[in-house]
Amino acid sequence: MITKKKKQEMLQRFQDTYGIMKPALIYRSPFELLVAVVLSAQCTDERVNIVTAGLFPEYASPEKMLTLGIDGLEEKIKTCGLYHSKAKNLSATCRILCEEYQGEVPKTFDELVKLPGVGRKTANVLVSVLYDTPAIGYPCVSCCQSHAAGCRDDTRQCGKGLAKSHPR
Numbered sequence: 001m002i003t004k005k006k007k008q009e010m011l012q013r014f015q016d017t018y019g020i021m022k023p024a025l026i027y028r029s030p031f032e033l034l035v036a037v038v039l040s041a042q043c044t045d046e047r048v049n050i051v052t053a054g055l056f057p058e059y060a061s062p063e064k065m066l067t068l069g070i071d072g073l074e075e076k077i078k079t080c081g082l083y084h085s086k087a088k089n090l091s092a093t094c095r096i097l098c099e100e101y102q103g104e105v106p107k108t109f110d111e112l113v114k115l116p117g118v119g120r121k122t123a124n125v126l127v128s129v130l131y132d133t134p135a136i137g138y139p140c141v142s143c144c145q146s147h148a149a150g151c152r153d154d155t156r157q158c159g160k161g162l163a164k165s166h167p168r
Contacts, residue, residue: 024046024049027052028060031103032052032056035052037122037126038122042081043080048080051079062098065091066091092116105126107127107131109123112126112127
């Protein structure tokens with residue numbers, strides 16, 4: 001079991017090393033950040049920014065993105081890799097956003113992780129960046145470092161433990 005003091009020391013080391021982290025992704029709205037973070041899976045932020053620069057001027061809302069259809073969206077995001085599953089998930093997410101959230105991105109972690117293509121990491125990034133909710137956006141990396149520092153919990157438990165001790 002890791003002590004509260006040890007957690008605080010680890011968080012301070014993260015803060016000292018990395019400062020306040022903001023995503024390198026370029027976005028102008030919660031929807032654009034959601035799309036960019038989904039596209040960033042197995043892809044560089046630089047590549048995502050190139051792709052979204054061609055996508056967002058015309059398709060910056062779930063309603064507009066749905067007009068592309070899956071094939072059209074695949075063509076626009078092809079260079080991000082894994083484009084078949086990303087297009088399918090983004091299309092389904094856009095439909096849900098339109099039907100259940102009036103085109104808005106949900107504000108809670110629990111609602112976000114229910115969207116296709118949105119996992120824990122993506123939801124943590126979104127709630128942290130968009131809604132200023134304390135969250136660790138990269139729990140796997142954080143937990144590997146925490147494990148090396150003495151935390152023996154599994155990744156999910158470790159992430160929850162670090163999030164609990166995250167300064168509010």
